[in-house]
Amino acid sequence: MxxxxxxxxxxxxxxxxxxxxxxxxxxxxxxxxxxxxxxxxxxxxxxxxxxxxxxxxxxxxxxxxxxxxxxxxxxxxxxxxxxxxxxxxxxxxxxxxxxxxxxxxxxxxxxxxxxxxxxxxxxxxxRRARVAASSTVASDTAVLEAAPHDAIQLGDVGERPVERPRSTPPVRKFAKQLGIDLALVEATGVSGIITRADVEAYAARTGAVPAPVTTAEVDERLEPPRPAASAERTTRTPIRGVRRMTAEAMVRSAFTAPHVTTFLTVDVTASSELIASLKADRALQEHRIGILAVAAKAVCLALSRHPGLNSRWDEEAGEIVEHHYVNLGIAAATGRGLVVPNIKDAQELTLVELADAIRSLAETARGGKTPPADMMGGTFSITNVGVFGVDAGTPIINPGEAGILALGAVRRQPWEHRGEIALRDVMTLALSFDHRLVDGEQGSRFLVDVAEILREPGRAMLLR
Structure with missing residues (x-):
């Protein structure tokens, strides 16, 4: 049938x-x-x-x-x-x-x-064994071409195809650089996919070292590719997938929600010192706590004091829906475009748990494996433009949310401190909010609260 x-x-x-x-x-x-x-x-x-x-x-x-x-x-x-x-x-x-x-x-x-x-x-x-006398090279080749390129490899005519280890292109490239045959590497995860960590563990056991990099390879990495003399002068790429979704969402947001953006530059030296002390703690070294995690915790605390920033405009019902939880979106740049998956109930997580969740979210997004559920239901978002060396920007609100906070680069520069000029770690925060939901006073007070926590992380002990 x-x-x-x-x-x-x-x-x-x-x-x-x-x-x-x-x-x-x-x-x-x-x-x-x-x-x-x-x-x-x-x-x-x-x-x-x-x-x-x-x-x-x-x-x-x-x-x-x-x-x-x-x-x-x-x-x-x-x-x-x-x-x-x-x-x-x-x-x-x-x-x-x-x-x-x-x-x-x-x-x-x-x-x-x-x-x-x-x-x-x-x-x-x-795969069924191909043992019939009428088997031909052509028939086996057709099966091979229909299968994923990393799934099988053919042996002699009439033999059963041998399944190749499953992995992603970056992992295959990494293994090749180390001279490791992926067929010898065991996948430790439940998905059966060999990860970079699996390859690194195998390399540590066997003493594999990266192959020497040639001068040509160095030149290829440093110099942008040059188009051939006969190449077209333009390249056309179909608008689809994440790029189309992002474009449609940004246009819808920009022409639906009246955006207001406010800026505040703050001394985050105390946060930098806190991060450095946590990184020095052996028990926390694997958690990779950074300024984004600290800012995420500050946002969760501030949202509890300013619920207007954690709400949405329901046009059909004619209501403002206030959320009593925080699904915190983290903007992630990927090869497929910008995606903003969110951490569910982020207000319940500790600083360490937030750092782990952000790291996991980013790795999953870059691998293109973010579950659809993680892309929906966000209530507030953060975008860290500072990782690109940018000081500030005017972020566009994720549709359905009331605000988004952009973190600028942390810069060591002269700053007034206790009546004197000293070198301090300084960063600029940019908050965009939906003026239908949030007044200028509410937005400003929320931004000041976030900044105060970053300026003095100990203040978080006073909030609930």
Missing amino acids: TQDFRLPDLGEGLPEAELVQWLVAVGDTVSLNQTIAEVETAKAVVELPSPHAGTVTALHAEPGDVIAVGSVLISFDTGATDATSPASDAGAAAADAPVDASAPAEQAQPNLVGYGAAPRASVRPQ
């Missing part, structure tokens, strides 16, 4: 997604909820679990294709397994039903959020 699986609404209300890679090929036998593909939406890279158990009979898209929600993505021959592998009503049954083009996508398609795939380490594709 043939079953078609259509691209579902991934729980974000987005009309399309780009196919990143297939994790199965035609002829593979897959199990229920096995990860079959990775697709990229305007918010994140999402893994698609299979709603059927059976054999893959057709792949209806190629990596790089943009697929509309409701379009057929893959076909299965469920055979006898159809009766014994009950797909969930919200998944398999809805996925096989005809799609009414006039119905909203969220009604026509199952929502995959909530029934994720099993850990990837235990559900790798099981």
